[in-house]
Structure formats: C-alpha cells, structure tokens
Amino acid sequence: MSTEKTVGFIGLGIMGAPMVRNLAKAGFQVVAWNRTRSKAEALQGDGITLADSPKSVGEACPVVITMVSDTPDLVAVTEGPDGVSEGLSAGSILIDMSTVAPGATRELAERLGKRGISMLDAPVSGGSTGAQQATLAIMVGGKEEAFQRCLPIFQAMGKTITHMGPSGMGQTTKLVNQILVVGTLSTVAEALTFAAAHGADLLRTIEAVAGGAAGSWQLQNLGSRMVEGDFAPGFMVRLQRKDLRLITEAAHEKNVPLPISSVAKQFYAAAEAAGYGEEGTQAIVKVFQRLAGVQVSR
C-alpha cells in the first residue's frame, strides 16, 4: 500500500484538472485517470502520472478522488468494468467530489463499507475559478475518522471545508447550495429585466443596491456580466440543469415543495432550448429579456 502522500484522481475535466495540479503543488503524488486519455496527457509530470484504468488507480492509491459529471458516470468509474472499486482494498477511502444524487451516494457508501472501504461525499462549490485558486468550498458527508484522515487533501484544493454529517450530507448540502444559487441568479435576471424596462442605468443600479439587503454573490459577480453580455461559463447552464434535476428528485423523495426553484428551472430549460447550454448560467437573462421585449445585455 502506498503512503498517504499518494492520491488517486479520476476525472480530469474543467474542475478535475486544476484540482489535480493543486494536489501536486501541495506535494501529493497523484495517479490520475481520465475517460479521454488524450485530454489528460498535458497534465503529466511534476508529481502527476496517468494510469490505464480506474481499477489501477485504486490499486496504486489508498485514497482515490472521483470528479465526474453525473450519477451514471460515478457508477461507471467505481463499479463498472475495471472500476476503481475493484482496485481498492479494505482501509482505503473513496472521496467523491462530483455532484450526484445523495441517495445513490448513500447506497454506494454502504456497498463499499461492506468491504471495509470508507466513502466520503465531498462536492464542491466555487466553479473553475475556485478549482484553479484552491479556494473551493467543500461540503463533506461520511465518517468523522475518514474526514480527519483526508483533511490535508481537502486543504490542498479548498478553503471552507465543512464536515456536514453522515454519508450523503455533503451532497445534500451541495443541493441546498444550488437551490440558493439558482433562485438568487433567477431573481437577479428578473430584477435587471425590470430595471431595463424602466430605462434604468443597469450598472449604476447594481452598484446602488449590491452593498445592502439586496446584495448577493450572484448579483455582484454575474449581474454586471449579464449587462456586459459576457456569457463565458463560470458554471454552465447544462450542468446547472443537471443539478436542478438532482434537486427535484431529492425534493420528491421528501415531499418538499419547491415553488421558487421549480419556476427558475423553466428558465434554465428555455436557455438550453435556445442553444445556451454551454454558456454560463448568467445566460438565463437572455430568456428573461426576450420575454419582456427589452434589452438587458449590450
């Protein structure tokens, strides 16, 4: 078994790649795997090696991180053919940092637990910028002992690291985070559309209200991008819709009405229908402004 300074990493996309770089920078030896190997080859060197399969990552590392797009991807890389779980042995830890269903997380943790493998669900907030700057918020579910053992790993990638409770509570917290993000951003789009319809100077309006009770991260960071017509993705419409699906499913399980999120969801659907799936979430303002027949974005 390798020392704790060796960490496996599966999924080297827009989030995973900079997270791996930060692990290497913090002195970890990273054994990484990506579905499309060619996209990951540039990462090699400086403490980062590429493995041939998730299974061989599990064999090489006592702690393996997964960072994939959705629940089925997580199932494929953990329990599919040559999956990481085949390589892991008792005493290992799987850390899933993807955003996936809390229920599926608890079930996977239970199956791994029977083989003596611990699992932490540790989804993140902060987007690609947070991943690059190692300032991610990391919300962790699972056993305290495993959390403590992995804390130095989390600290290499994030800033606000919170142990939220048992397995699944990291994912639950991430969904709470996304409910807040989606509702607040939709509110910002609606407010700016109202302001535009009344002929307001939109940047001045943001400046006048952002410091007070109307203020939010979304207004401060994405409000002006809406006005300036900058739709480069911090976080993509397409992925926000996936999180909205997870929110809806988790709410259904517990019979939680979602009056705000369910309305907001329609605007993300409309945004993807209009071809904005790969744009940043702030692109929903284009749906609002079209409905109102006004111009928010330059």
Added chain:
Amino acid sequence: MSTEKTVGFIGLGIMGAPMVRNLAKAGFQVVAWNRTRSKAEALQGDGITLADSPKSVGEACPVVITMVSDTPDLVAVTEGPDGVSEGLSAGSILIDMSTVAPGATRELAERLGKRGISMLDAPVSGGSTGAQQATLAIMVGGKEEAFQRCLPIFQAMGKTITHMGPSGMGQTTKLVNQILVVGTLSTVAEALTFAAAHGADLLRTIEAVAGGAAGSWQLQNLGSRMVEGDFAPGFMVRLQRKDLRLITEAAHEKNVPLPISSVAKQFYAAAEAAGYGEEGTQAIVKVFQRLAGVQVSR
C-alpha cells in the same frame, strides 16, 4: 426663508424618527411633523421642534423631507388640506424618502415643478438599523442641481448615496432592490426547508455555503434568524407586501413578466393570512415549513 441648515421632516415612524435624530446630530435644525403628534413629542429638543401641520413645515423650511408609508399618505401630506405644498415656495425642494409608485412620483414632481419647487425621490434601503446607524442606501431621482444641494442632508442619514437619473428613477431603483430582496429571501426559505426535510444541521449548512456563490445578505442576516425562530422585524411582512404591490403595478405598466416575484408574492400573502403581517420578512419561512411539514425554526 430659512437657511439651508433648516430641514423639514414629515413622518416620524420607525424610519423617520432615527433619521431626524441623525439630522439633528449632524447640526441641522429640524422642524418636524407627525400625523400622531403624541408619538413624536419625545423627539423634541436638541435641534428638533414640532410643527402644527405639514403646511407650516413647508413655510419654515426650504427643504422638506417626507417619510411616509404609501402613495396615498404622500398625496395626503403634500397636496391634502394643510399639505406641505401649500407652505413651500419657488426655490424649495421636496425630498420624498418614502417608497411609493414611480409614476405617482413623476406626476407630483411635475405639478410641483410648475410652481418652481424641485422634487427628489430618494427612497432608502437598510431598514430601521440603517436608519439608526445612518448607513442607509439612498437612491435618488430628480435634477442633478437639486441632488447636489441636498447631498449634505443625505450624508447625515446614509452611506451609499447614488443619483440614479431623472424623477422617478430613485423609486424605480428601490423597486429593483425589493425584487432582489423578495426573490433572494424566498429562495433562502425554500433552501432551508429542503435542508430541514433532509435532516441537515441548518446553522452548519448556512455556514458552509454562505461564503460562496450561494451567499447573500438575506442568507447571512436572516437565514440564522429563521432557524433560531427570531421573527422580530427588521422589515415587516406587511410593508414588503406593499412594495410587492408597487412592483406588480410598475411591471404591469411596462409589460414585464415577473416569474420569480409573482410566486414569492404568494408566500408573503400567506404569511399575512397566517397573522405574521407585523413580523419580520423572515417569517415567510413559517409558510414554507408548514407546506413541507418540516421544522426549520426551533
């Protein structure tokens, strides 16, 4: 005509009273009037005198501030019998700091303008705490010259003071502010209800997410009050509903769809129906938790 160091003030309620105290503290002589005189008598002394009517306030002061609850109250104290407009003369300025309809504001400004009286609409954000601490955000509509002349007066009561454009644009900006406040707060209530239904530690959840993309003034300041069951008003449900009515009317004029605010509005109506009209806006969480059959507030 009195010197510019004399300011009239009409409406000495939960907002007006501390604003008058801050004007006096900054060295202004304040001539004040309140509909219920008995409630205002404690304010007398230290540069504050009480007048017998809005009209006599207008006669005594070149600049008069109104701070009342709603559009009809503004009409009553300005153009009703013994109204302030009877006392004002050419060259005077009326500053309305209430939150009222932008359309009514523009019409009043036009009528006063014909008599050589300037009007500024200068609604505020920051609630009673902002009024007490002289940290209000003040959003001003009207002529630049009048704005400059009144700036020292605004500076005695607020912090972020922004000239938004011509008459009515202060009120428009305030409504944009309130769209943001209402949508963001409703989102916070929904997110905490979802979290409670999934058994999350709510204060820890707020702590884990408030510093990132999910963060807002509403979450930071009212989220924990929801959890702690503290429903003391910073801003009352009843008054928020009045602002929602103004938002709806102004949106109707310009055909602006309000998908988020119109859903949020139902929760404020339900909150008032449940008897929470005089409580703080965070009381809407009691409607959400009842719908979901869970406990957010202790």
